[in-house]
Amino acid sequence: MSAALIALDWGTTNRRGWALSASGDVIDERADGEGLLSLEKDAFAPSFARFVEPWKVLDRKLPAIMCGMVGSKLGWAEASYLSTPVDLSDLARSLLTVQFDGQFDVRIVPGVSAETGSVPDVMRGEECQVLAVLAESGLEKACLVLPGTHSKWVTVADGKLTGFRTYMTGEIFNALSAQGTLAQLMEKGPFDHTAFAFGLERAVSDGALTHQLFGVRTLGLFGRLKRPALASYLSGLLIGAEFADAISWAEARSVIAVGSPNLLENYRLAAQHFGIAVETRDNSTLLPPALFAIARAAGLIR
Amino acid sequence: MSAALIALDWGTTNRRGWALSASGDVIDERADGEGLLSLEKDAFAPSFARFVEPWKVLDRKLPAIMCGMVGSKLGWAEASYLSTPVDLSDLARSLLTVQFDGQFDVRIVPGVSAETGSVPDVMRGEECQVLAVLAESGLEKACLVLPGTHSKWVTVADGKLTGFRTYMTGEIFNALSAQGTLAQLMEKGPFDHTAFAFGLERAVSDGALTHQLFGVRTLGLFGRLKRPALASYLSGLLIGAEFADAISWAEARSVIAVGSPNLLENYRLAAQHFGIAVETRDNSTLLPPALFAIARAAGLIR
Numbered sequence: 001m002s003a004a005l006i007a008l009d010w011g012t013t014n015r016r017g018w019a020l021s022a023s024g025d026v027i028d029e030r031a032d033g034e035g036l037l038s039l040e041k042d043a044f045a046p047s048f049a050r051f052v053e054p055w056k057v058l059d060r061k062l063p064a065i066m067c068g069m070v071g072s073k074l075g076w077a078e079a080s081y082l083s084t085p086v087d088l089s090d091l092a093r094s095l096l097t098v099q100f101d102g103q104f105d106v107r108i109v110p111g112v113s114a115e116t117g118s119v120p121d122v123m124r125g126e127e128c129q130v131l132a133v134l135a136e137s138g139l140e141k142a143c144l145v146l147p148g149t150h151s152k153w154v155t156v157a158d159g160k161l162t163g164f165r166t167y168m169t170g171e172i173f174n175a176l177s178a179q180g181t182l183a184q185l186m187e188k189g190p191f192d193h194t195a196f197a198f199g200l201e202r203a204v205s206d207g208a209l210t211h212q213l214f215g216v217r218t219l220g221l222f223g224r225l226k227r228p229a230l231a232s233y234l235s236g237l238l239i240g241a242e243f244a245d246a247i248s249w250a251e252a253r254s255v256i257a258v259g260s261p262n263l264l265e266n267y268r269l270a271a272q273h274f275g276i277a278v279e280t281r282d283n284s285t286l287l288p289p290a291l292f293a294i295a296r297a298a299g300l301i302r
Numbered sequence: 303m304s305a306a307l308i309a310l311d312w313g314t315t316n317r318r319g320w321a322l323s324a325s326g327d328v329i330d331e332r333a334d335g336e337g338l339l340s341l342e343k344d345a346f347a348p349s350f351a352r353f354v355e356p357w358k359v360l361d362r363k364l365p366a367i368m369c370g371m372v373g374s375k376l377g378w379a380e381a382s383y384l385s386t387p388v389d390l391s392d393l394a395r396s397l398l399t400v401q402f403d404g405q406f407d408v409r410i411v412p413g414v415s416a417e418t419g420s421v422p423d424v425m426r427g428e429e430c431q432v433l434a435v436l437a438e439s440g441l442e443k444a445c446l447v448l449p450g451t452h453s454k455w456v457t458v459a460d461g462k463l464t465g466f467r468t469y470m471t472g473e474i475f476n477a478l479s480a481q482g483t484l485a486q487l488m489e490k491g492p493f494d495h496t497a498f499a500f501g502l503e504r505a506v507s508d509g510a511l512t513h514q515l516f517g518v519r520t521l522g523l524f525g526r527l528k529r530p531a532l533a534s535y536l537s538g539l540l541i542g543a544e545f546a547d548a549i550s551w552a553e554a555r556s557v558i559a560v561g562s563p564n565l566l567e568n569y570r571l572a573a574q575h576f577g578i579a580v581e582t583r584d585n586s587t588l589l590p591p592a593l594f595a596i597a598r599a600a601g602l603i604r
Binding site for chain 2: 122149
């Protein structure tokens, strides 16, 4: 089976790439750590050439499509944001073309933006995962969450991505666990269900999040939670604040949680806690069919 | 005028000390950077001896009283927490005595704790500032805020400290300004009134704080706020979240903001924004009379 399309998910710290057949099957897969943070502006083209070398992309002039932060200000070239509502064909019509090596083009999928109260919100890469889930499930209306450093809640109606909200849940968890007055008391330990559920409960009780967070310290200080359980409590507070806001905003009674299995478990528990139905979807195999579908809609595949 | 009492505010990173006369006047003042973080457990006694050496405390066996984190688990000795409601005479009755040098005692003021939904809250040192403001103003009922790394809102009724809430406003501002996806776009600049007011406004609009925080990034990304204005916007979001929660919790129509002048200005603006009356009080001269009053009530002054 010979490759008909090269697809890349090129992010801040990592990149993954797939060689796909003319019918969208994954023929080969590669991954490395040459994300945006490790590359200067003029290093993207040579880095791409090295990455796809095993697939003879340049000799064969194979079409290439990529999504993720590679299309941001700090990436290879800046692809615009499309405003919601957006569907797959909108993305396919708006690919950014980057000339490469004088005779060869690569395409970058645009990001998506939404606006609330004159504050914009943005995503890059998640839109492809959302559209892949829609294509796979046949759903026309749904609410999805993509947990992570910046967790995204996405609403879909009539097969279009109609709105979304970003929550800095993962980044704030990491920042407060790494140093400061909460980190001082936190110790590594296994996930603690009781502490996590307690955090979810406190997250929706009276008190701003910046007040509730101080409870991570005092519960440790007073020995009400063991130090190895404090991270689970912190996680419960942050995910609880995210859930309470997001399900009210999305008016969701069910959610599809899309991500890596280790992140999905907390979101599954939180959904149960908040009384909404939840379905989980491992995202590791989602992007190749999504990028293939966009490339086909854009007429890139011969 | 000869010293009758030595008073210390011994915190995490700094300490200040005063030699007070028998009538409570400040005769001399010292400060250095030997806070808790720079001292091992057995280094407190020798460090204290060096600090008070100019005042001949040991020769003259002067009484010494101290407040702040010196009474915490990581301090010289752990002073308990008194539960709210608490007044000055409660503190005076509960001083921790630490024997020093075999023949000399120092006293540490206890902290104060409050409880909400089985999560404790704590303060150490702020209670002395609050009681000093009460003594000075003659107020029996008030709401006070002490801005800082951990901002404290305190309610007072019948001359007693009846309740309080801690907000990690300063610590989270510092953490997000130091590194991460918000810090990447933030640039040093003068305080920006418009951006700060916009942050206060967004803080009370629909959307969890972890969602609103992402707006610091997107407003910078889209050029809606200049990079040197992003810190003021972030400050507005965090102080706004604190205010909205605290004034509703305290049912406050007015507040006394107590702290260093550079922190008070933002709180004064926020109080105006939220339509509550505000009075500000520089805290640099508050502690000596408060510690003197506690020492006198405890019978420490001959």
